[in-house]
Amino acid sequence: MTHPVSTSRRFVLARRPHGQVREEDFALVRADVGAVPDGGVLLETLFISLDPAIRSWLDDRPSYLPPVAIGDPVRSLGLARVTESRNPAFCVGDIVRGFTGWQERHVVPSPGAEWDRITPKPGVPLETWLGALGMTGLTAWIGVYDILRPSAVDTVLVTAAGLHAQSTPRQTGRRRDLASIPGPCW
Numbered sequence: 001m002t003h004p005v006s007t008s009r010r011f012v013l014a015r016r017p018h019g020q021v022r023e024e025d026f027a028l029v030r031a032d033v034g035a036v037p038d039g040g041v042l043l044e045t046l047f048i049s050l051d052p053a054i055r056s057w058l059d060d061r062p063s064y065l066p067p068v069a070i071g072d073p074v075r076s077l078g079l080a081r082v083t084e085s086r087n088p089a090f091c092v093g094d095i096v097r098g099f100t101g102w103q104e105r106h107v108v109p110s111p112g113a114e115w116d117r118i119t120p121k122p123g124v125p126l127e128t129w130l131g132a133l134g135m136t137g138l139t140a141w142i143g144v145y146d147i148l149r150p151s152a153v154d155t156v157l158v159t160a161a162g163l164h165a166q167s168t169p170r171q172t173g174r175r176r177d178l179a180s181i182p183g184p185c186w
Contacts, residue, residue, distance in 0.1 A: 011102035043080035049130040073101035
């Protein structure tokens with residue numbers, strides 16, 4: 001069964017998780033996308049990033065971002081293609097990075113600086129813009145080069161990090177001939 005572009009499948013938060021998340025904490029729903037207003041864009045999600053921060057956004061507690069509301073799509077960074085634009089700064093076909101959430105498509109009424117335009121590069125998989133060339137890579141780069149500032153005699157130990165968060169600083173450290181010790185990744 002095909003569905004019109006005016007609807008979107010979305011994974012929404014059905015209830016607050018207690019402890020580890022469970023399938024019952026989410027619901028797959030079909031929702032109307034709505035019309036694209038003047039200044040807005042319609043985005044089709046291509047990739048989402050499943051980052052550890054998502055877990056904290058599911059709790060109803062103060063954080064650097066408000067919690068995901070019950071019934072709202074789960075928040076996550078993602079890459080999307082502009083499929084309709086009523087905004088002169090965005091063209092149909094543009095690839096953008098921002099909070100797409102766990103949904104097929106959605107309208108952004110007034111996209112601003114929170115949406116980065118991505119220029120695909122030959123030989124670089126598009127999803128790399130969510131890992132090494134995304135928030136995780138930037139975090140690792142700042143951690144190694146701006147905060148740690150290791151010298152050639154230092155050994156870098158990265159622990160308690162996920163795949164990208166652990167491998168990116170190790171790779172950037174290697175570029176400066178630093179010894180690295182892989183820590184456990186849970």
